[in-house]
Amino acid sequence: MAKSSIKKVAQLAGVSIATVSRTLNFPDKVSESTRLRVEDAIRETGYQPNSLAQSFRRGHTNIVTVVMPSIGDPFAAGVMRGIQAAAQQNGYAVYVEEKPLQAMSSDEFDTLLGSRQADGMIVIASIPSEGVKVLTDENRPKLPVVIACETPPELAATPRVHIDNFGAASDATELLISHGHRNIAMIYGLEESPLTISRVNGFRAALENAGLQLPDEWLVEGYRTLAGGRAAARALLTGNHRPTAIFCGNDDMALGCLHECRLLGIRAPEDLSVMGFDDIQFAAVADPPLTTVSQPAEDIGSRIFARLCKIIAGEPDSGQPADIVPHRLVIRDSVAAPPQ
Amino acid sequence: MAKSSIKKVAQLAGVSIATVSRTLNFPDKVSESTRLRVEDAIRETGYQPNSLAQSFRRGHTNIVTVVMPSIGDPFAAGVMRGIQAAAQQNGYAVYVEEKPLQAMSSDEFDTLLGSRQADGMIVIASIPSEGVKVLTDENRPKLPVVIACETPPELAATPRVHIDNFGAASDATELLISHGHRNIAMIYGLEESPLTISRVNGFRAALENAGLQLPDEWLVEGYRTLAGGRAAARALLTGNHRPTAIFCGNDDMALGCLHECRLLGIRAPEDLSVMGFDDIQFAAVADPPLTTVSQPAEDIGSRIFARLCKIIAGEPDSGQPADIVPHRLVIRDSVAAPPQ
DNA sequence: TTGAAAGCGCTACCAG
DNA sequence: CTGGTAGCGCTTTCAA
Numbered sequence: 001m002a003k004s005s006i007k008k009v010a011q012l013a014g015v016s017i018a019t020v021s022r023t024l025n026f027p028d029k030v031s032e033s034t035r036l037r038v039e040d041a042i043r044e045t046g047y048q049p050n051s052l053a054q055s056f057r058r059g060h061t062n063i064v065t066v067v068m069p070s071i072g073d074p075f076a077a078g079v080m081r082g083i084q085a086a087a088q089q090n091g092y093a094v095y096v097e098e099k100p101l102q103a104m105s106s107d108e109f110d111t112l113l114g115s116r117q118a119d120g121m122i123v124i125a126s127i128p129s130e131g132v133k134v135l136t137d138e139n140r141p142k143l144p145v146v147i148a149c150e151t152p153p154e155l156a157a158t159p160r161v162h163i164d165n166f167g168a169a170s171d172a173t174e175l176l177i178s179h180g181h182r183n184i185a186m187i188y189g190l191e192e193s194p195l196t197i198s199r200v201n202g203f204r205a206a207l208e209n210a211g212l213q214l215p216d217e218w219l220v221e222g223y224r225t226l227a228g229g230r231a232a233a234r235a236l237l238t239g240n241h242r243p244t245a246i247f248c249g250n251d252d253m254a255l256g257c258l259h260e261c262r263l264l265g266i267r268a269p270e271d272l273s274v275m276g277f278d279d280i281q282f283a284a285v286a287d288p289p290l291t292t293v294s295q296p297a298e299d300i301g302s303r304i305f306a307r308l309c310k311i312i313a314g315e316p317d318s319g320q321p322a323d324i325v326p327h328r329l330v331i332r333d334s335v336a337a338p339p340q
Numbered sequence: 341m342a343k344s345s346i347k348k349v350a351q352l353a354g355v356s357i358a359t360v361s362r363t364l365n366f367p368d369k370v371s372e373s374t375r376l377r378v379e380d381a382i383r384e385t386g387y388q389p390n391s392l393a394q395s396f397r398r399g400h401t402n403i404v405t406v407v408m409p410s411i412g413d414p415f416a417a418g419v420m421r422g423i424q425a426a427a428q429q430n431g432y433a434v435y436v437e438e439k440p441l442q443a444m445s446s447d448e449f450d451t452l453l454g455s456r457q458a459d460g461m462i463v464i465a466s467i468p469s470e471g472v473k474v475l476t477d478e479n480r481p482k483l484p485v486v487i488a489c490e491t492p493p494e495l496a497a498t499p500r501v502h503i504d505n506f507g508a509a510s511d512a513t514e515l516l517i518s519h520g521h522r523n524i525a526m527i528y529g530l531e532e533s534p535l536t537i538s539r540v541n542g543f544r545a546a547l548e549n550a551g552l553q554l555p556d557e558w559l560v561e562g563y564r565t566l567a568g569g570r571a572a573a574r575a576l577l578t579g580n581h582r583p584t585a586i587f588c589g590n591d592d593m594a595l596g597c598l599h600e601c602r603l604l605g606i607r608a609p610e611d612l613s614v615m616g617f618d619d620i621q622f623a624a625v626a627d628p629p630l631t632t633v634s635q636p637a638e639d640i641g642s643r644i645f646a647r648l649c650k651i652i653a654g655e656p657d658s659g660q661p662a663d664i665v666p667h668r669l670v671i672r673d674s675v676a677a678p679p680q
Numbered sequence: 681t682t683g684a685a686a687g688c689g690c691t692a693c694c695a696g
Numbered sequence: 697c698t699g700g701t702a703g704c705g706c707t708t709t710c711a712a
Contacts, residue, residue: 005689016699021691031697046479048454053689056396057704063457071420071436077412080438095435096411098420114388117403139386226625259625285566285599287627345705356683361707371681393705397688 005050013041024049064308065118066096069125074280075297076124079148082301083122090309092119101125102191109134113143120144120308126193127151144311148304150195159311161303161323165195168293168327169202169247170209172275175291175329176245177210180337181273185218185243187232187253199249199277218243222253229256237264237272244338245273251280254290258334262287269336279330289332296325345390353381364389404648405458406436409465414620415637416464419488422641423462430649432459441465442531449474453483460484460648466533467491484651488644490535499651501643501663505535508633508667509542509587510549512615515631515669516585517550520677521613525558525583527572527593539589539617558583562593569596577604577612584678585613591620594630598674602627609676619670629672636665 010017015034023030023038030038041047055061066083068076080096087094095118104112109131113121121143127135132154134140147160176184186203189196200219207214220235222228229248233256236243248254254276261268268274268288276283276292283290303323311317350357355374363370363378370378381387395401406423408416420436427434435458444452449471453461461483467475472494474480487500516524526543529536540559547554557579562572569588573596576583588594594616601608608614608628616623616632623630643663651657 007689017690018692018699018701019697022698025691029697034697048450050396050456050689051454052392052396052401052456053704054691056390056392056688056706057690057692059704061392065435070417071411072414072417074412077410080411084438093437095405095437097433097435098424110388116390116392226621230625255622255625259627262627281566282595282622285570285595287599287602347705357706358683358685358708359681362682365707369681374681390705393688394707396690396704397706397708399688 005047008045009038009041009047012045013038060119060312061117062091063093063095063118064120064122064305064312066094067099067101067112067121067123067125068096069098069100069102071096071098073124074282075278075295078297079124079301079304082298082303083305084301085298086302086305086309090305092309101131102128104128104130106130106134110140113140113145116143118143120146120312122146122148122304122308124148126191126195127155144308146304146308146311148300150193150198152194157321159304159307159317159321159323161300161307161325162195163295163300163327164324165198166202166205168277168295169199170206171202171327171329172247172277172293173203173206174210175331176247176273176275176335177206177212179245179273179335181245182212183218183243183338184212184214184245184247185220185236186247186249187220187222187229187236187257188249189224189253190221190228191224196249203247215241217241222249224250224252226252226256226259229253230260231256233257233260234264237261237266243272245275245335247275247277249277251276251278251283251290251292254292254334255282255286258286258288258290269334271339273335273338275335283330284332286334288334291332291335292330294328294330296328300325345387348385349378349381349387352385353378400459400652401457402431403433403435403458404460404462404645404652406434407439407441407452407461407463407465408436409438409440409442411436411438413464414622415618415635418637419464419641419644422638422643423645424641425638426642426645426649430645432649441471442468444468444470446470446474450480453480453485456483458483460486460652462486462488462644462648464488466531466535467495484648486644486648486651488640490533490538492534497661499644499647499657499661499663501640501647501665502535503635503640503667504664505538506542506545508617508635509539510546511542511667511669512587512617512633513543513546514550515671516587516613516615516675517546517552519585519613519675521585522552523558523583523678524552524554524585524587525560525576526587526589527560527562527569527576527597528589529564529593530561530568531564536589543587555581557581562589564590564592566592566596566599569593570600571596573597573600574604577601577606583612585615585675587615587617589617591616591618591623591630591632594632594674595622595626598626598628598630609674611679613675613678615675623670624672626674628674631672631675632670634668634670636668640665 150162220232222232276290279294560572562568616630619634
């Protein structure tokens with residue numbers, strides 16, 4: 001930690017600290033000659049402003065934090081790309097915090113939101129009820145928060161951008177139906193997140209719409225992981241009433257499902273069609289390449305950042321709290337007509 | 341932003357701000373009765389200390405930043421798990437910054453290191469030469485930096501933990517050789533990182549050791565991605581001199597390679613053996629499940645954090661700068677004897 | 681056990 | 697165009 005700071009530079013350049021500050025922040029409010037002198041002094045001392053002091057004094061940091069449950073989540077990574085690009089343009093730095101929101105207490109949420117470290121926060125996850133409590137608390141210091149995911153109904157007023165999960169799940173199911181499937185199961189994410197709920201509802205609606213039955217045992221809960229998909233698939237495929245198609249709540253589970261099929265000697269898509277959700281990069285190189293639904297992750301990122309930015313700037317947030325972006329079916333090879 | 345702060349609490353509790361500060365930081369240096377009064381006031385006002393002011397005053401933040409080139413990198417995610425666990429125990433928060441180190445200028449590095457936002461930095465990546473310049477600059481403010489990856493020779497003195505990439509690559513190659521392969525190619529990461537170089541050298545050494553030739557066209561550079569692996573594999577497999585085994589510098593490339601084989605009608609492992617590196621989770625559900633080498637990512641994370649922590653605390657960093665952790669071959673089904 | 685007060689490094693206001 | 701200076705919210709002596 002080189003001792004420091006603006007005072008030294010001022011001394012060396014033979015000017016006041018005010019002038020140093022000025023040449024840093026408003027170079028054209030300073031005469032050319034002094035500017036040069038100050039810049040020399042800065043170079044000589046290797047001075048870098050103490051950003052902590054700056055932020056403290058200014059009352060803001062020009063930092064936004066992105067909270068996600070898991071570094072390594074490909075969807076979040078996509079959203080991040082969009083956020084970063086937008087942030088860079090607007091002079092913001094972005095820090096990500098990996099937090100298992102689902103497991104957090106109200107107090108922890110409070111702390112998360114109370115830290116003045118950042119000017120605003122983007123969360124890429126569903127907010128559990130403890131978080132909802134804190135976010136809807138009137139007395140809470142109002143750090144701007146914005147969500148890149150479907151939110152619980154209580155947070156209907158919170159700005160967010162996400163796809164129409166209900167519609168996407170329904171579209172995916174209809175794709176299966178259009179191939180002639182009438183025996184369709186779904187593996188959905190474990191948590192009671194609004195996102196999961198919407199997808200399950202969309203699935204049910206599409207089935208109902210087509211006059212199809214859904215036996216209880218064909219709606220199975222799994223962890224949102226490869227292992228979760230494998231376990232759920234095994235349960236589904238070793239029962240005596242076997243579906244001809246499985247719709248998975250995300251690609252991880254779908255990939256796990258595909259793998260379990262291989263182990264069981266069940267061919268996809270000849271014996272079983274599998275549909276994913278998310279279009280992670282590995283979906284394209286799965287065997288068979290996974291048919292899935294894609295979310296415009298990057299776009300979600302840039303949109304949500306733009307909204308956060310406006311809120312931070314105090315501009316009125318325009319229009320609906322929910323900005324619904326389009327999803328898209330990605331047709332590859334894991335869905336085909338049912339056997340016979 | 342609820343107006344704020346320690347002063348209000350003090351007023352409400354009828355004490356000085358010093359006392360409020362004390363009950364927050366040293367509760368037992370305050371009499372029970374005032375403590376209770378202050379705590380009430382805190383609750384009533386919903387006061388939360390301004391962490392910016394605290395950090396500014398204290399001169400440190402109790403934050404460490406982790407820099408990685410890509411959110412979504414499964415290896416980095418594993419390292420993060422180790423870091424988080426260790427950080428939590430030691431009262432540190434961890435922020436991650438996604439930065440394409442390879443593309444950064446010296447100035448950008450300077451800024452990265454100059455920000456007093458964090459007390460220290462862990463980088464999960466190889467440091468390019470611009471970064472080396474800054475890190476080895478004597479005049480640089482010495483933000484503690486520590487590396488979770490193999491480093492360039494110029495940074496030999498920088499604390500780091502990583503596997504023996506040379507040895508691991510050599511082991512992987514020997515596995516191929518032990519299955520009877522004599523025509524082995526390698527697809528290595530594009531960048532001239534020390535890590536890539538070590539792996540290529542380990543590969544070469546094992547070949548040489550076994551008296552095997554390496555034609556130039558069998559050492560091919562690829563981007564470190566699925567697409568990179570696919571392109572490189574296609575080049576390798578459509579030439580007229582085709583290897584019977586390919587060692588890939590990471591699992592992404594190996595998975596891309598496997599996919600390209602499928603497209604080309606080449607069966608793995610019957611026609612071609614493929615070996616990966618990293619053991620990402622998708623390696624286990626590849627078709628065929630990928631034989632690869634695994635790094636103890638989580639362990640790397642906790643070790644590197646421990647070292648950073650000591651440096652921040654001013655304790656002498658014990659022993660060698662390089663802490664080499666063991667790698668492990670993960671035998672699955674993508675490697676077998678060569679055809680005939 | 682408590683309070684008064686001095687700054688931490690910087691920005692921004694007000695004079696000159 | 698420049699300098700002097702108040703003060704951001706907090707911690708931490710030093711006295712009482």
